[in-house]
Amino acid sequence: MAGAMGDIAWVGAILRFEAALATTQAHLGIVPPEAGAAISDACRPSLFDIDGIARAAVASASPVVPLVAALRELVGPGFAPFVHFGATSQDAIDTSMMLVAREGLDLLLGDATSLGRECLLLAGRYRATPMAARTLMKVALPTTFGCKAAMWLQGVMEARGRLSAFRRDRLAVQLGGPVGTLGPQDVVAGLARELSLAAPDLPWHSARGRVVELAGALVQVAGAAAKISGDAILLAQDEVGEIVFEEAGVSSAMPHKRNPARAIEARAAFAAACAQAGVLNASMAGEHERAAGAWQAEWPAVSELFGVAGGAVARTLEAVVDMRPQTDRMRSNLERFVPQPHDEHLRAAATMAGRAIDLFAKELGDE
Amino acid sequence: MAGAMGDIAWVGAILRFEAALATTQAHLGIVPPEAGAAISDACRPSLFDIDGIARAAVASASPVVPLVAALRELVGPGFAPFVHFGATSQDAIDTSMMLVAREGLDLLLGDATSLGRECLLLAGRYRATPMAARTLMKVALPTTFGCKAAMWLQGVMEARGRLSAFRRDRLAVQLGGPVGTLGPQDVVAGLARELSLAAPDLPWHSARGRVVELAGALVQVAGAAAKISGDAILLAQDEVGEIVFEEAGVSSAMPHKRNPARAIEARAAFAAACAQAGVLNASMAGEHERAAGAWQAEWPAVSELFGVAGGAVARTLEAVVDMRPQTDRMRSNLERFVPQPHDEHLRAAATMAGRAIDLFAKELGDE
Amino acid sequence: MAGAMGDIAWVGAILRFEAALATTQAHLGIVPPEAGAAISDACRPSLFDIDGIARAAVASASPVVPLVAALRELVGPGFAPFVHFGATSQDAIDTSMMLVAREGLDLLLGDATSLGRECLLLAGRYRATPMAARTLMKVALPTTFGCKAAMWLQGVMEARGRLSAFRRDRLAVQLGGPVGTLGPQDVVAGLARELSLAAPDLPWHSARGRVVELAGALVQVAGAAAKISGDAILLAQDEVGEIVFEEAGVSSAMPHKRNPARAIEARAAFAAACAQAGVLNASMAGEHERAAGAWQAEWPAVSELFGVAGGAVARTLEAVVDMRPQTDRMRSNLERFVPQPHDEHLRAAATMAGRAIDLFAKELGDE
């Protein structure tokens, strides 16, 4: 994920935008075919001084300004006027945000699917395994470990559904030109085709709900993961002992100690994810046709958010894979704290686990 | 909105839950018919000491405990065992949160629809009215005021769409019993019917994505409103003068001054909305079958969030209704700062305004 | 705390500002003595329709406008011109915020001192009581319960120190006049004397660091409390059993269950406190001489923040008072998970507890 969100990835995405724009405009006869070919050919990240562009970006509050300048120099004065033709920095950045987001979503959906499958496996394997349910951090009544895993599964699947829906419906090009009015519809359509993004109904320069929706889906999947990791940490407490981590982290001071390192990192990542989602929510209220601060806060926040949401899911996936449920301990804890028989609760819990499996198995198997 | 979210509304919702539960269980023969009738009859807020219940709630971290106790006392020892039968506090609170949210959503959707219509009117009336677009807070190139209003409209409609979708798909009863395992499906179905809520696929005691989705939709509509209010404040600056507020707020020190009071309040409300959404996002990672803190943070945050999101939309609606666009000033500012002709930008802007109207008019007219 | 932060408290504070201003100006011969007396006499909350003022406040984004209008009406046309003389809404609100904050701080400092004393008692009584320390949620090495309480104490005392310092140094009147330039220094000094607030070096209309400092101190004390409550919840887990709450909360579904209700509420309150502190931090970057949204977001956020920070401390204090340390269980858990002797750790822990007592006992005894 770090690679998918780094400076190189962003510069690569901006160059893909510029290449696709020039190619489309060449097809449509808006720019000369040779210009389209030359520009498209020059849009390779390896031809650019990416660190220099990052430094120069400070002076214009946008990496697009120095990148377009470098691209114009590269293609020479004959084709330079056709570079970035009719576009504005925001077109390039917003479209690139969608390209970068697609990479991020694919990685994240892959891990979320794997995490879902692991939860599904747990729900099936431990469907009827009795354990104590704990409410308000006190032992309450019996449940089954499969039922607990089914709840985790539900959280992951709801979040995964939002990510999928965003991936499918909301990844759209931006092409509104200098002030976000309607770009030429044929260019918008061609650009969308070139980049395999949707052509939006309208430009979205100053309607940032799309980004808020993305932020919401990302924080939700991070939260679904952190929920699992948090439960796992609680179950792995020595006094509880219902989970053991096979490859737990070691301690620098206490060689015998085994720490739930991955799950801990997932929780730390979720805290960071909440923060970045907050930046993106607040950015909705930007000024006029392009905000003076709120928009510029979006790109790093989106990159960071993918990083930490991805981290929360990846670390939780590792933790779940590494988890060794201790079913004897589950049973003995239950008997110790809830001595009376509660068969109807166990039946309900097992039924719920089964129902969750029925609901989600097909969806997880399809991909 | 304050009424829809106050203590009385919450107690009323919890009582509706308890009444519907008893009624359903009576229909199904789970509790005696007379118990169902007696309980249902007693579930009237006026019969309860709401302040006393609020005070007593502190001792159990839940208003349900004292409310159920009072209800049991009210129906007498004969029917008391059938009150809250098979349910847990969280069933009552979560279902009530959905009932309260439905009221809140209806109010909010009403205002959001009105706000959308006002933006639609502006987009139509000023479709071709030239004004300066401003990017990064500098005059850029021409747009039309209708195009600006179309962007506002887009923001409102996207948010309104999310609210509607939540209203339609995600308002579900909660009935998982003490530890959130599957409640009896016939009771769940009956309860859902009684309360006109959906019967969820699974209980959602510890899968809190539903609340995060609600928070996301609420902050988004508040942001769409604050975006409009922010732009209006900027346009109403004396030096810009492109908007005048007819009934602007007065000053305590400067009688001649006219302040954009409503729009200001909308922005303040949005800041508060972002904060509450943050509380709800963070609450996803609660412990085990019922969180010890994160869940209890949800109810007040949901109430507050509806209050401030509702405030942001209502104040923005008032501001937009009160807005007097100064088209001469728009034109003169434009000529002053962008002297050269830019007919193609004006055409694109007017086309975009028209396109937005085509996209959204039917949706707004239908309700 | 709810009373200290409610509408009545705010209106009362604004009236105290107006009375003190008129009195001071009468002393200095700026307004006629009879005007000073009449205004001061009229500044009684019971003479005002507080709900009506709250409603009217919406139209001007400030309660001061309708309140000053009502006060002018009350004193009659002869004295009306001398009401709110030379002041602006922000002078009244900011000064009132300091008056309200003083009440809030006194309540909070009282509870924080009590909480500190309880921790001090625990640190002393259990100075040498062995228990397991837990790092990364795994049993690590021995500590003593007194050492743990000493850490709690440290957190409370650091936060209490910040609150005290703010109470002592930063509660200042605001009197900058309509646009926050320097108010007359003799009036500022007199007003400060009347209200027992400091006379600031400069008006602080658009330098909002003072509010950010208050927010920081409030969130810190809430965090110190939530840390204790969180630890207490973990120690009260059935599987750990090192703390029992005497008067724990009951459950609506499981009569046998005892929930750590107060500690849970403290954690929920801390989550809300973090959110409100975020609103206040973000408000620093307001526009020009008085912000259009950021400033108006401050007052409710300050009130809310006092409410939830006060709640976090009060609930934690109740939880700590209600706490019954189970020293046998502490010892048996320790022996079970850390069988080898570790006298040097126990000695270090006991020494630390003693050192904390030495550091803080005098400070807590003095008040």
Add this chain to the structure above:
Amino acid sequence: MAGAMGDIAWVGAILRFEAALATTQAHLGIVPPEAGAAISDACRPSLFDIDGIARAAVASASPVVPLVAALRELVGPGFAPFVHFGATSQDAIDTSMMLVAREGLDLLLGDATSLGRECLLLAGRYRATPMAARTLMKVALPTTFGCKAAMWLQGVMEARGRLSAFRRDRLAVQLGGPVGTLGPQDVVAGLARELSLAAPDLPWHSARGRVVELAGALVQVAGAAAKISGDAILLAQDEVGEIVFEEAGVSSAMPHKRNPARAIEARAAFAAACAQAGVLNASMAGEHERAAGAWQAEWPAVSELFGVAGGAVARTLEAVVDMRPQTDRMRSNLERFVPQPHDEHLRAAATMAGRAIDLFAKELGDE
């Protein structure tokens, strides 16, 4: 600042901790002198595979574990047992956080001092230069540009004061050993001396107020800067024209346009700073003797927060240096919107500017 907060800086700081610990322990005869020398000599970042350590850190949720392992290997089996002797990961990380923070504070204080001086210059040079004050984004009454700059100055100086106080009083070593009980006081004192940090009264493993205080000071300085940048952006609006940026940013689409790029970046950085401060506030409520997630969220948040707070101040400093006040425009705007004479306001404003200069000049000159 990026360098001061990067992986290399952190690894360097951890190695300085390990070297100082070994050196101190050698002086005190706790470890053999040759061990102290060998360890100290090996603690050079260039001897370590920093990327490899960052990767390995994931498995233990701490970079200290692999770094100490590598250091032990480097010094060989004879001295390995004396590496990290008596310390825990948290001792190394928390102390390193303070070392890294000191670097960050020095950079930030340098820029904050420069920013203060620039504001002081403006306050002096334009002490009596009339301009319109704007409240609630409407022209209100006259002020002077020097008075406005004096308010900026006040904001910067208050924040700078907090940073200085933290730098002076709160940068302390951490040495509590495995579970945060009291480390040996002679070692604590020696370590503090070696690293020029304070020896704290008590270890602060689970009392995280210190970090919250740092976060509060950092967000405050970022807010003070963003306030200035925000005002500057508003004054630079074409319709206002009271500030021109000499080296403004260029646009990729509109070659004539000059954007307030630095000020924009400062505002974006402030939004990010608020988010990171939120992470650190929330981290106070960690579990037991070392939190499982909250503590691990601190280090990256501190690094990020220094980065964005530093960015907010540095970009604002550049913006202020680049600012060309347009005094004719200030006067003409004032005459246009506030035609009546207001000499007393101008006098008050100029007096305030002078007073601010008197208050802060010495402090700024001293360094």
